[in-house]
Amino acid sequence: MSETITEEYSVTGGDFSRAGYASSQIKKILKRMDVDKxxxxxxxxxxxxxxxxxxxxxxxxxxxxxxxxxxxxxILDDEGPGIEDIEKxxxxxxxxxxxxxxxxxFGAGMGLPNMKKNADHMHIESEPGKGTKVEIRMERMVRE
Amino acid sequence: MKxxxxxxxxxxxxxxxxxxLDYTVEMxxxxxxxxxxxxxxxxxxxxxxxxxxxQTIRTAEMSDINCIVFARNKKATPEMVELAEESDIVLIxxxxxxxxxxxxxxxxxxxxxx
Amino acid sequence: xxxxxxxxKLDLQVFSGEKGLDREISGGYMSDLLxxxxxxxxxxxxxxxxxxxxxxxxxxxxxxxxxxxLVNGHKPDDDTAAQSNEEDIPLLGTSxxxxxxxxxxxxxxxx
Ligand SMILES: Nc1ncnc2c1ncn2[C@@H]1O[C@H](COP(=O)(O)OP(=O)(O)O)[C@@H](O)[C@H]1O
Ligand SMILES: [Mg+2]
Numbered sequence: 001m002s003e004t005i006t007e008e009y010s011v012t013g014g015d016f017s018r019a020g021y022a023s024s025q026i027k028k029i030l031k032r033m034d035v036d037k038x039x040x041x042x043x044x045x046x047x048x049x050x051x052x053x054x055x056x057x058x059x060x061x062x063x064x065x066x067x068x069x070x071x072x073x074x075i076l077d078d079e080g081p082g083i084e085d086i087e088k089x090x091x092x093x094x095x096x097x098x099x100x101x102x103x104x105x106f107g108a109g110m111g112l113p114n115m116k117k118n119a120d121h122m123h124i125e126s127e128p129g130k131g132t133k134v135e136i137r138m139e140r141m142v143r144e
Numbered sequence: 145m146k147x148x149x150x151x152x153x154x155x156x157x158x159x160x161x162x163x164x165l166d167y168t169v170e171m172x173x174x175x176x177x178x179x180x181x182x183x184x185x186x187x188x189x190x191x192x193x194x195x196x197x198x199q200t201i202r203t204a205e206m207s208d209i210n211c212i213v214f215a216r217n218k219k220a221t222p223e224m225v226e227l228a229e230e231s232d233i234v235l236i237x238x239x240x241x242x243x244x245x246x247x248x249x250x251x252x253x254x255x256x257x258x
Numbered sequence: 259x260x261x262x263x264x265x266x267k268l269d270l271q272v273f274s275g276e277k278g279l280d281r282e283i284s285g286g287y288m289s290d291l292l293x294x295x296x297x298x299x300x301x302x303x304x305x306x307x308x309x310x311x312x313x314x315x316x317x318x319x320x321x322x323x324x325x326x327x328l329v330n331g332h333k334p335d336d337d338t339a340a341q342s343n344e345e346d347i348p349l350l351g352t353s354x355x356x357x358x359x360x361x362x363x364x365x366x367x368x369x
Contacts, residue, residue: 020199020203045206045207048182049182093335102292105199110180172357242360243360243364247361247364249357250357251365256361
């Protein structure tokens, strides 16, 4: 019984009222598939911060979800300004968010570090002026 | 502390979750920043916030938070209530400042996280 | 109660703005939304927040707040601390969460 689930969601930059829709759909799938509760929470928290980053910082993007017995993979791929200095962006407190984004409850520079903390593996690639691709991988084996 | 006691102490208004008046929260977390809320990983946490928008509900959904108090007289929109109902999240509106809301609940014995 | 007495009783860290520690405290305000503090905080209040950037001190000064407490072990940005010294408004810190420190300050003020 080897089952692979794949889904794809599109995300629109600037549309804060819909931010979180993809992560919410992913959460529903993970619950239905009976994934460990702690893993679900870590996965969707990371996915959601990533989704909000597309909405807050990029123009448009897509989120790919893949899951088999061993792993959950989420790829957040956007067209946008990209990240000039990824190491700097990963630092807690570093943010280029506008005050409008801060008034939305984000933009404290805590998103990427928290994604890294929650993900088992995280990889960022970015081309300034073009876009950013963040891959999050989770092992389905329960952490001790 | 039970949802119904929270409502009484804060002289607050229940927006949705009538069937969960006996739901019990152990601890509270107060913040207006959703990125901050997303760093906490306890269960049965009460979220107290002055940020009332769709992202507040989404954040609660992702962090398995089942009860939100909106302080500062913030109003939830019908869209927010609908989304909260889908995820079984209790919504409470309270007219006090965040400072007073936290103070009153702390005095009544609600614990901080950790 | 002065800011200095509050620092003592709540075991707060003093980052900067020591000259303002004799300021009298009228109450507290907890918020992470700068526009909200601009609109709703009152003179003499202690502002509890996890925002660390420079605008925090600009607002504290405009609103004539008594002190700012950064929560969750957050450290101020350098220019935030510098501005707190210029304005003589104490910039303080705690490892406690916002709910925790707010509860304790509320008890101190209203007991
Ligand atoms: N998808 C993205 N596209 C462009 N820039 C991004 C993206 N994600 C993150 N960044 C950059 O990295 C910074 C830090 O991101 P993060 O830690 O999530 O904090 P925040 O989103 O609160 O600013 C952002 O302010 C932004 O400059
Ligand atoms: Mg972010």
